[in-house]
Amino acid sequence: MRYLRYxxxxxRKDLRLEWRSRDSINGMLFFVLLMVVVFSIAFDPAGYPTxxxxxxxxxxxxxxxxxxxxxxxxxxxxEQRNQVLEAQRMAPSPASALFVGKALANMLFVLVxxxxxxxxxxxxxxxxxLGNAWLLALILPLGTWALVVNxxxxxxxxxxxxxxxxxxxLILLPLSLPALLMMVQATTGVLTAELDPIYLRxxxxxxxxxxxxxxxxxxxxxxxxxxxx
Numbered sequence: 001m002r003y004l005r006y007x008x009x010x011x012r013k014d015l016r017l018e019w020r021s022r023d024s025i026n027g028m029l030f031f032v033l034l035m036v037v038v039f040s041i042a043f044d045p046a047g048y049p050t051x052x053x054x055x056x057x058x059x060x061x062x063x064x065x066x067x068x069x070x071x072x073x074x075x076x077x078x079e080q081r082n083q084v085l086e087a088q089r090m091a092p093s094p095a096s097a098l099f100v101g102k103a104l105a106n107m108l109f110v111l112v113x114x115x116x117x118x119x120x121x122x123x124x125x126x127x128x129x130l131g132n133a134w135l136l137a138l139i140l141p142l143g144t145w146a147l148v149v150n151x152x153x154x155x156x157x158x159x160x161x162x163x164x165x166x167x168x169x170l171i172l173l174p175l176s177l178p179a180l181l182m183m184v185q186a187t188t189g190v191l192t193a194e195l196d197p198i199y200l201r202x203x204x205x206x207x208x209x210x211x212x213x214x215x216x217x218x219x220x221x222x223x224x225x226x227x228x229x
Contacts, residue, residue: 006093010101024071040124057187072151095223130193143183153218
């Protein structure tokens, strides 16, 4: 219970900071909305609805991946102001509580962007879900966590690097490719209803396993990253 209280304290702190500045959410919203407009102009969603459903899953997740990178670096930059990160090192709370709280906060920010993006995405791409739409309520959080948990960890790892804005994409993109494949396949399978239910469940299960494995590894290694000189 004490560990959960530490996590919630870190989560509330990040939510309050974001509520005051709204830097992360505004930056992500601007990027993904621009992406939706550009791709809707580049393709003809009304003329080719089948093709649109086949590519929309990839467009959605790639856009969210690149948009989330802007928020991930900013989340740790806040901790460096006024030597807050140094105070976190000396705090009696577990280092992993800081990581979990910040990862949950980043996930909530991305989910807010997804909630705003979803109706706009449907309108601009003229989408009609042919499969079980309720599965998207499972795929979206699992996929978002896969992006956020690794991104939060490697953003902290690159805090002391000179070019940390460049370092995060270089590390995160290769590691996110398996998860990105699972997310795109599962989302496209739901939108088109062309994927066998067995394969669809397989993609979702693999995505959940990916989340569990990388979450465990990041939690175990975060204290080393936080205290590294």
